[in-house]
Each structure stands twice: as C-alpha cells, then as structure tokens.
Amino acid sequence: MALILVIDDETDACRLMERILSADGHRVFGFTEVEAAMRWLDDNVPDLAILDIKLQSTDGISLLKAMRLRDPFMKVIMIVGTSSVEAANLAIGQGIDAYLVKPLELDELEQRVASALALEQAR
Template sequence: MARIIVVDDVSDAGMLVKRILERKGHEVAAFTEEEDALEYVRKVPVDLAILDIKLKKMTGVEVLEELKKERQEIKAIMLTGYPTLETARDALRLGAQEYCVKPINKDELESKVAEVLGE
C-alpha cells in the first residue's frame, strides 16, 4: 500500500481523509501546518500528497510546488471547496493528477486515490 500525506487547515477534514484511506490499508500522516508536512516529506518517502487548495500560510498549489522540489515523483490530489477552472489548471500544471471537491465523498476519494496510485 502507499504512504500518503494529507494537508488541510481544518483538522477534522484531514482526519476524515486519513481514516478513510487507512481503512484501505494505506499509511497516512495528516497535517494542518504546511511546514510540518514539508519537513515530514524531507525525511520520509511519500507516494501521494492530498492537499487542500486553501491553507493557512500557503496555497495547496504552492505546497505542491515545494513538495515537487523535494520529491519530483510524488503524486498529488487537490481538495477544494471552491472549484474554479484556474485552480484546477494551476494544480494540473504543477503535476497534480486529480482533484476532489469538498465535502469529501468517500467513494470518490477512494477511487481517485486508487486511480492515481495505479491500483
């Protein structure tokens, strides 16, 4: 199974994603602080990042940009409560494979994660 990080400024949202994906057998670390997530990825090889677009200090797109500097091969799924063409374009341009709209739909999340990881 995959090693996944979730970065969402709302702790409950990150924990929900973590619980859903741990039930599928993935190893999941959830973060509310961008710096903590970036520090974790510097130390631990991560297969997939699930990033909220609206975070505290950075955008999810900016976090993705930083993650790609650390691990070019990392895959990403963006989360947004406010889907726009612009945010989708930015995320895809930087290498996100997918994005999910909040509130999180368990089945949609599971299928997109499986698809992105090639399971």
C-alpha cells in the same frame, strides 16, 4: 499498501481522510500545518500526497511547487472548493494527478487515490 501524506488545515477533513484511507490499509500521515508536513517530508517519501489548495499559511500551488522540488514525480491529488474551478485548472497545469471538490465524496476519494497509486505502480 501505500504511504500517504494529507495536508489540510481543516482538522475534521484531515482526520476523515486519515480514517478512511487507513481503513483501506494505507499508512496515512495527516497534517494541518504546512511546516510540520515539510519537516515530515525531510525524512519520508510518500507514494501520494493529498493537498488542500487553500491553506492558512500558504496556497496549495506554492506548496505543490515546493514539494515537487523534493520529488518531481510525486503523485498528488489536490482538494479544491466548489468555487475554485480556476484553481483546479491551475493545479492541473502544475501536473497534479487528480483533484477532488469539497465537500468530499468518500467513494470518489477512495477511487482517485486508487487510480493515482495505480499510476505510481506503473511508473
């Protein structure tokens, strides 16, 4: 299955995504700190990254841009809050593959991940 990177500064949300996607057979590495995730990216190339748009040390758009410098074709799902429609549109403009709205619906998470990975395999 796929190698998935999850970055969300909310520990519970990060662990939930790790647990659900691991149960689906994926290898999932979750980080609550951007710096640790970027160090992990020095040695790993995920099939998919799931990023929260609001992080403590930076915003998800800036992180997305930094990650795209490493891999311009990285598949990305952005997580936004219910009041972040503008942010979701900005993220779409940056070429994300999908977005999810918090609170997360687990079925929707699994569906979006499957769709993004199908695009990756088609590439």
